Amino acid sequence: MIDTMDFAKQAEQDLRVRRKIGPSTCQIWDDLSPASKAAFASALNFLGCGANEPNGQWGGVTDETDRIAACRLMLLACDLDKDEPVWSSYMLDRMLEAVMQPPGAAVGDLFNALYDLLANHQGAPSGALANLIKQLVILCFTRQRRSYDSMDWSRFAHQASADATPAQLYFLLHALPPALVNAEVAQAITLALAASPFQAEAAAALAG
């Protein structure tokens, strides 16, 4: 059986270089453990691999790390490794369906993957990147409210510091429940987005 993270790395490499998953990577998926196969199946279908889910004899539990890695692949399909990601509302609808499909899935899987990828965007987010971030927050909040409300946001609140990138803090500006936005978090967001096109947006949101 192949290591799940090796598989995820190869799939990610495919997406970064060729913008699609190669046939050999699709084949490797078949050698994963049943639980890992289940965690990646909907993502691979979303990415055009035509993966059939395992039959459930593995107990129906998927690992959060695997699900986050699967979400990471789907986000890379939006060119999230570039400054100007591309997407369509149709694509994001399908992506959210795929995110929520594995047993135990939650919107937190997508947000963890998003937050990690946003660490690579050092400067102020481009308009397209900011739009995608906000769109994903609105989509998850309005379509998967129960999952959104049950999410443990403390990890994100604790990471909202000077070390976070402006894109990560733009995400937190819109995604964090207001009760978790203390003075320290608000200051980190304000400083990161100062002198960016999102300064007024941040000030308005934080003042509300």
Added chain:
Amino acid sequence: MDAESLKQLLEHVLFRIERGDANGRAFGTPRNPRVPTLAEFNPRFIEIHAGDLAAKIVKRKHGILPQQAQRIGQLTNDELIRIRVDDPISAVEVANGLSLTGGHHRTHEVSQRVLNGRLAVDAPVRILLHD
């Protein structure tokens, strides 16, 4: 589209609203969970000739996704410019044109077809304007 149809705009279309609430907070987020009202969304239709569309659109939310462009490329001209209540071509008016909020791939395809002569320059494209 008549007033009754405008009232039937789906919730996810209303979330295309650009302005936030009175305090500037984005709708459909933890800081402002509610759906914008129809009055806040302020929908109205305009008609633009297909040949004028490319120049009129001065801002977009995102670029073009090749797979989606391919899917849209298979639509007939009628399907391409037909109003879809569930997913209208939509925009906000800005100083020198329109800032597109929905229908990116369809408007891109319209402009491509005008350029290669597959769609008449005066074909009417209806756009939902909102706040």
